Amino acid sequence: MTIRTAVLPVAGLGTRFLPVTKSIPKEMLPVVDRPLIQYVVEEAFTAGIEQVVLVSSSGKGVLEDHFDSHVELEMALAAKGKDELLQLVKDIAPPQGKSISAVRQSAPLGLGHAVLCARPVVGNEPFAVLLPDDLIWTDGSTSAVLTQMVEQFDEIQASLIAVMEVSPSQTNLYGVIDPYDPELDDGNDIIRAKGFVEKPSPEVAPSNLALIGRYILTPEIFPLLANGKKGAGGEIQLTDAISALLEQQSVFGYRFRGVRYDCGDKTGYQMANLALSLQRSEMRDELLPFIKKQLADWS
Numbered sequence: 001m002t003i004r005t006a007v008l009p010v011a012g013l014g015t016r017f018l019p020v021t022k023s024i025p026k027e028m029l030p031v032v033d034r035p036l037i038q039y040v041v042e043e044a045f046t047a048g049i050e051q052v053v054l055v056s057s058s059g060k061g062v063l064e065d066h067f068d069s070h071v072e073l074e075m076a077l078a079a080k081g082k083d084e085l086l087q088l089v090k091d092i093a094p095p096q097g098k099s100i101s102a103v104r105q106s107a108p109l110g111l112g113h114a115v116l117c118a119r120p121v122v123g124n125e126p127f128a129v130l131l132p133d134d135l136i137w138t139d140g141s142t143s144a145v146l147t148q149m150v151e152q153f154d155e156i157q158a159s160l161i162a163v164m165e166v167s168p169s170q171t172n173l174y175g176v177i178d179p180y181d182p183e184l185d186d187g188n189d190i191i192r193a194k195g196f197v198e199k200p201s202p203e204v205a206p207s208n209l210a211l212i213g214r215y216i217l218t219p220e221i222f223p224l225l226a227n228g229k230k231g232a233g234g235e236i237q238l239t240d241a242i243s244a245l246l247e248q249q250s251v252f253g254y255r256f257r258g259v260r261y262d263c264g265d266k267t268g269y270q271m272a273n274l275a276l277s278l279q280r281s282e283m284r285d286e287l288l289p290f291i292k293k294q295l296a297d298w299s
């Protein structure tokens with residue numbers, strides 16, 4: 001079965017980025033010159049997704065506007081002969097045959113609840129979830145993470161979640177996989193799970209393999225989300241429902257290829273900007289000497 005739908009939870013208040021997020025959605029913060037949301041939408045369409053569903057809330061209309069056509073701007077660019085910029089603006093819209101729509105999450109009840117809000121659009125088929133906070137950079141020789149995961153899903157036909165090793169002291173910031181057989185899975189790309197725990201303290205964490213914001217889930221997850229059980233932080237957690245899904249079917253972690261930047265965090269966000277700016281040849285020549293000077297001044 002192919003993965004046709006991607007769910008992008010974007011209803012959060014972005015409090016970690018206040019004051020800028022008072023009037024600008026966190027997902028519209030730019031990394032170099034593109035908003036965060038554009039990276040994940042492009043990743044989804046590249047992986048073959050046909051419909052992207054934003055799980056949104058009030059004040060987030062600008063996210064939909066970003067992917068809509070802007071006739072006035074396009075006419076102005078065309079009149080001035082700015083063809084490259086015109087193309088850049090046109091390319092933001094979903095390609096032919098693909099769509100972006102939005103559903104509302106009326107109350108901030110957690111990531112699990114956000115995903116549940118997309119159920120009527122997803123229907124009874126496997127789907128992807130991408131968290132825009134997690135920007136995952138892959139160079140030209142590696143396919144984007146969701147593409148890697150869709151390929152894996154084609155083979156295993158089971159839910160899988162991107163995982164990566166984090167410092168054991170940081171497990172309380174993530175969902176964490178409890179590997180079925182740590183020795184067997186050591187170093188493998190695909191890791192069979194026997195449980196998942198949301199934000200465990202380091203003393204009780206079953207591993208330091210953290211869940212990163214790319215999921216492919218089977219629709220059996222929805223009834224488990226609908227039971228409304230609250231978990232860590234008093235929220236309906238996606239991680240808890242995935243752990244419960246293990247009673248019915250296998251679920252796997254997938255050690256992806258790529259560099260993940262935590263753009264939900266100010267430091268991670270700056271790292272993403274720095275790293276991706278250095279990828280741009282037009283910026284690198286000025287930026288590198290500047291960074292070197294900063295380093296010298298600070299050491």
Ligand code: G1P
Pocket residue numbers: 111131133134173174175176198199210211212213238239264
């Ligand atoms: C969410 C998930 C968590 C996951 C993380 C990845 O947490 O609940 O399991 O590890 O995203 O970024 P959040 O960062 O929204 O607190």
